[in-house]
Ligand code: HEC
């Protein structure tokens with residue numbers, strides 16, 4: 640009998656409080672607070688600060704917490720030894736609303752629920768030699784973004800768009816630059832860096848080249864992607880999307 644009581648007490652102690660504030664209004668309140676208190680370090684879209692060191696909070700996976708109650712504690716108490724300070728003076732409701740908002744940001748998807756096959760997608764990735772431009776797990780080229788954890792960054796719809804309309808949204812990092820030197824030589828490549836005087840580009844053989852702007856006759860920029868838009872059958876796109884979605888650190 641005594642044993643039973645002890646076990647019961649342990650069971651109760653281990654049970655974590657549930658988030659009582661999970662309605663649509665709570666999401667909006669949480670978002671408003673996030674915009675005023677958290678974006679300086681975690682970025683406006685919570686994907687991580689560019690200058691500050693706040694991590695991406697949208698991967699569906701947290702290093703310091705796995706449950707809502709765990710997140711609550713991180714937000715209330717902060718993380719010792721880091722710039723992440725707790726909101727000690729905030730009320731219960733405010734903190735739970737932040738937890739609720741953070742949960743809506745998760746881009747984590749259950750790969751098994753997608754229509755395509757991860758294995759078939761891996762095969763297509765190899766057959767079409769996507770690795771010529773993309774790194775996965777440390778192997779591949781550098782003419783496109785590293786895809787090792789692309790499943791944490793992009794949701795399935797975004798991945799499908801990346802494949803079918805690569806030029807829809809291209810970050811300046813991947814713009815093509817074409818320079819013409821004073822003697823008429825033309826070099827084309829990815830824009831790697833630029834300041835007032837110099838322009839650095841990487842050509843199709845991954846060679847880095849630097850040019851003094853003053854010595855150039857012309858500089859043209861193209862905001863389209865160098866990624867080939869292949870007309871793939873829908874089933875192949877589905878398979879590639881499943882494979883790409885599966886590329887992430889590890890499941891939550
Ligand atoms: C001054 C910068 C700063 C501000 C402001 C800030 N954070 Fe953080 N936050 C960090 C840093 C840095 C870390 C990572 C600490 C570590 O693990 O090294 C972090 C970590 C976290 C984590 C844990 C992430 C994980 O993977 O476990 C959560 C959740 C979080 N912050 C939420 C918030 C919320 C919500 C706010 C606004 C109320 C906020 N942060 C404001 C800097 C900040």
Ligand code: HEC
Nearest residue numbers: 767769772782783784801805806808809813864865866867
């Ligand atoms: C000639 C080089 C090249 C090849 C080959 C190539 N890509 Fe790309 N890819 C790029 C570049 C450059 C970008 C970044 C610009 C953009 O968004 O289109 C990109 C972007 C992407 C993105 C978006 C990544 C992100 O972080 O937003 C995905 C996903 C992707 N490629 C998948 C593939 C797959 C799958 C294949 C094979 C069918 C492939 N790529 C073949 C150059 C290439």
